[in-house]
Amino acid sequence: MIAIVTTNSVNLKDHIKLKNIKKLKAVGELDLISGNSILLKDEVLFFKSKGSKVELRVLLKWLKKNFNITSIIFFDFVKPINNNLLGNHIIIPKKLFSIEDPPLEWSNNPLINNIEIDSKISKKIRKVIYSTNYDFLYGDILSIDKKSFNATVINELRGLNSFDGLNYLIYTANKFAKENNIDIYNICIGSSKNMANLKFESLFKGLI
Numbered sequence: 001m002i003a004i005v006t007t008n009s010v011n012l013k014d015h016i017k018l019k020n021i022k023k024l025k026a027v028g029e030l031d032l033i034s035g036n037s038i039l040l041k042d043e044v045l046f047f048k049s050k051g052s053k054v055e056l057r058v059l060l061k062w063l064k065k066n067f068n069i070t071s072i073i074f075f076d077f078v079k080p081i082n083n084n085l086l087g088n089h090i091i092i093p094k095k096l097f098s099i100e101d102p103p104l105e106w107s108n109n110p111l112i113n114n115i116e117i118d119s120k121i122s123k124k125i126r127k128v129i130y131s132t133n134y135d136f137l138y139g140d141i142l143s144i145d146k147k148s149f150n151a152t153v154i155n156e157l158r159g160l161n162s163f164d165g166l167n168y169l170i171y172t173a174n175k176f177a178k179e180n181n182i183d184i185y186n187i188c189i190g191s192s193k194n195m196a197n198l199k200f201e202s203l204f205k206g207l208i
Contacts (some may be wrong), residue, residue, distance in 0.1 A: 078165035098171040139164030143171035
C-alpha cells in the first residue's frame, strides 16, 4: 500500500488514475481518501495536507498504526531559493534541512537538522525523469515553519548560499520515513504560474 502526501492544487487523483475512491475517517479532520491506482498498480492512501507539520506527523503515525504502508510518495511544489531552480524544474533532493527556530533567532546559530537522501531511490527517480521531457537538478531543500515565510526570509536564505529550495513539509515526511524504514520518493517541482497545466503521469509511471 502506497501513501501519497501532497499539498498542491493539482488534481493528482487524475494523474495517478485513481479508481474506487473512498473517503476515510481518520484522526482529526484530515483530508484522506483511499483508492486503487491504475498507474501505480497498487492501493493508495491519498492525503492532501493544509501545510501543517503537526498535522502531517499525526496523519503518518495514524497511517502506520492502521495500514501496511510499503512506501510513501511525497509530491509538492518547492519555492526556489537558488536562482538555478526555475519554475517547472524537478529538484531531486540530495539533503534535507530543517530549522525549527523562528527567523528572529537565526542570528544566534539556530539548530539545523538534516537528513541524507537514499541514493538508490534518487537514482530511480532520475531514471524516470530521463524518460520525460522535464528538466531537473540536484539540490538541498529546507523546511521551516509555514508561519515564518515571507519575502524577507527568502532573501535572507538566499544570502546564506546553503539551500536551493524551500518546502514546509518535506523534512517531516522524510524524517518519519527514515525512522520507520519506509521508502520515500520525493517528487519536487519548482513553483511556477503554469503548475496547474503540467502533466505528471509520466513521473509516476514506473516509479515504484
